[in-house]
Amino acid sequence: xxxxxxxxxxxxxxxxxxxxxxxxxxxxxxxxIGYIVAQVVxxxxxxxxxxxxxxxxxxxxxxxxxASNGYGELSPGGYSMTAVIIAEIxxxxxxxxxxxxxxxxxxxxxxxxxxxxxxxxxxxxxxIPISNTSVNPARSLSQALFADGAYLSQVWIFWVAPIAGAxxxxxIHKSMFEKE
Numbered sequence: 001x002x003x004x005x006x007x008x009x010x011x012x013x014x015x016x017x018x019x020x021x022x023x024x025x026x027x028x029x030x031x032x033i034g035y036i037v038a039q040v041v042x043x044x045x046x047x048x049x050x051x052x053x054x055x056x057x058x059x060x061x062x063x064x065x066x067a068s069n070g071y072g073e074l075s076p077g078g079y080s081m082t083a084v085i086i087a088e089i090x091x092x093x094x095x096x097x098x099x100x101x102x103x104x105x106x107x108x109x110x111x112x113x114x115x116x117x118x119x120x121x122x123x124x125x126x127x128i129p130i131s132n133t134s135v136n137p138a139r140s141l142s143q144a145l146f147a148d149g150a151y152l153s154q155v156w157i158f159w160v161a162p163i164a165g166a167x168x169x170x171x172i173h174k175s176m177f178e179k180e
């Protein structure tokens with residue numbers, strides 16, 4: 001997706017990333033609300049399309065968890081709220097460090113989407129068993145809206161933790177890796 005539409009929006013599909021880029025000094029505050037609204041609307045539209053596809057299966061009865069994020073009984077591996085919060089903060093902070101590092105002016109040109117995509121793949125491999133992987137609040141909300149169960153009641157964690165992690169990652173990059 002970054003190669004396909006990155007030239008249009010900078011490849012922003014994630015409110016946490018937009019806020020982390022802002023914290024890292026790479027995104028204007030005046031653009032945040034518009035981007036976040038578009039990201040949430042886009043995620044809900046995408047989840048709606050997935051719902052239409054899934055519900056079109058012969059014998060369809062329910063979407064179940066619909067790959068929603070959760071902790072405790074709603075975590076794929078039964079992880080606690082504390083474990084999920086730590087994982088989401090740390091993984092999102094590292095995601096921002098990869099994004100900011102690979103898009104830095106001194107980084108090799110043209111490879112950022114590859115580094116970002118591989119980092120996101122690794123994040124998913126690590127955290128699917130923990131929380132079904134958020135690092136993207138818009139995706140978390142969109143899935144929870146369609147899921148069966150109490151996922152919507154837990155979605156606040158999947159806004160707070162990724163945003164906190166993204167801001168930490170942005171501030172770390174700004175303070176340690178940006179040349180003045």
